[in-house]
Amino acid sequence: AQTVTQSQPEMSVQEAETVTLSCTYDTSESDYYLFWYKQPPSRQMILVIRQEAYKQQNATENRFSVNFQKAAKSFSLKISDSQLGDAAMYFCAYKSGGSNYKLTFGKGTLLTVNP
Amino acid sequence: EAQVTQNPRYLITVTGKKLTVTCSQNMNHEYMSWYRQDPGLGLRQIYYSMNVEVTDKGDVPEGYKVSRKEKRNFPLILESPSPNQTSLYFCASSPRWAGGGGYTFGSGTRLTVV
Numbered sequence: 001a002q003t004v005t006q007s008q009p010e011m012s013v014q015e016a017e018t019v020t021l022s023c024t025y026d027t028s029e030s031d032y033y034l035f036w037y038k039q040p041p042s043r044q045m046i047l048v049i050r051q052e053a054y055k056q057q058n059a060t061e062n063r064f065s066v067n068f069q070k071a072a073k074s075f076s077l078k079i080s081d082s083q084l085g086d087a088a089m090y091f092c093a094y095k096s097g098g099s100n101y102k103l104t105f106g107k108g109t110l111l112t113v114n115p
Numbered sequence: 116e117a118q119v120t121q122n123p124r125y126l127i128t129v130t131g132k133k134l135t136v137t138c139s140q141n142m143n144h145e146y147m148s149w150y151r152q153d154p155g156l157g158l159r160q161i162y163y164s165m166n167v168e169v170t171d172k173g174d175v176p177e178g179y180k181v182s183r184k185e186k187r188n189f190p191l192i193l194e195s196p197s198p199n200q201t202s203l204y205f206c207a208s209s210p211r212w213a214g215g216g217g218y219t220f221g222s223g224t225r226l227t228v229v
Contacts, residue, residue: 009155045205045220091157101146101165101209102173103218105157 002027004094006106013082014114020067021077021109023092031097034068034075039089039108048090051075053097079111087113117142121206121221128196128228136191136224138206144219145211147189151175152203152223161204164189165211196228 003026013019025034036048051059051068058066063083067076079086092106119140128134140147148163150173160173164183178200180192189208193200206221 004157006157043203043223043225045207047218093158102148102160102163103150103158103207105150105159107155107157 002029002032002094002096002104004092004104004106006090006092006109008109009107010110010112012112012114013079013086015082015084017082018078018080019082019111021079021090021092021111023075023077023106025073025075025092025094027073027094027096029096033095033097034066035093035095035103036064036066036075036077037091037093037105038086039091040085040087045091049077082113084113084115087111117219119206119208119219119221121204121224123224124222125225126227128226130197130228131195134193134196134226136193136204136206136226138189138191138221139187140189140206140208140219141187142208142210142219143186144208144217145186146209147183148173148207149179149181149189149191150205150207152205158205161191193226196226198228200226201228202226 005024032053034051038046038048049061063080065078089108091108094104122137149161150158152158159175162181164170204224209217
């Protein structure tokens with residue numbers, strides 16, 4: 001079974017600075033997808049960014065980018081120019097590439113942004 | 116608006132009193148799933164459904180039931196709730212051929228069992 005590990009229960013960053021959230025995963029599959037979800041105090045699950053395992057290029061969405069290291073099974077999220085609205089719980093998640101639609105989540109990292 | 120609607124948003128109940136949390140999606144998605152979120156544990160899958168009348172257990176199915184009589188609805192049933200089922204619950208849906216995306220989550224149901 002696949003597992004997802006987020007080793008940082010909490011992180012903090014100063015507004016306008018850069019922060020990196022870590023995620024590692026364990027799988028024997030070659031075809032899969034990785035996601036970062038943001039959960040603000042409203043509880044809504046918001047997709048931040050996703051990465052297809054077969055793509056070598058790291059995904060980027062505005063201020064959010066990932067460092068995908070397939071051999072190391074690492075998938076970190078970098079948030080540049082941090083804003084107060086980035087404060088939230090962040091979850092890393094894994095999905096197999098086949099017909100299994102299950103998302104396997106890490107335990108989450110609570111990000112605080114200091115003004 | 117494309118969405119997954121969960122009700123209620125908050126629920127406090129007593130041990131043993133049967134309850135149902137409803138989930139409805141308006142996107143004609145085949146796949147629907149329930150997760151529970153607990154502090155320090157992330158989200159864990161309870162049950163999922165690949166289509167009407169097709170349901171299967173996830174990682175933590177004990178104490179829960181589901182049904183999928185219509186494509187749009189996927190209720191979560193707790194026939195005899197216990198305090199260890201106090202949690203935040205999410206329903207999610209996805210089209211069958213979503214590949215690496217397409218998940219839509221509901222707004223969550225905060226359940227407290229006393």
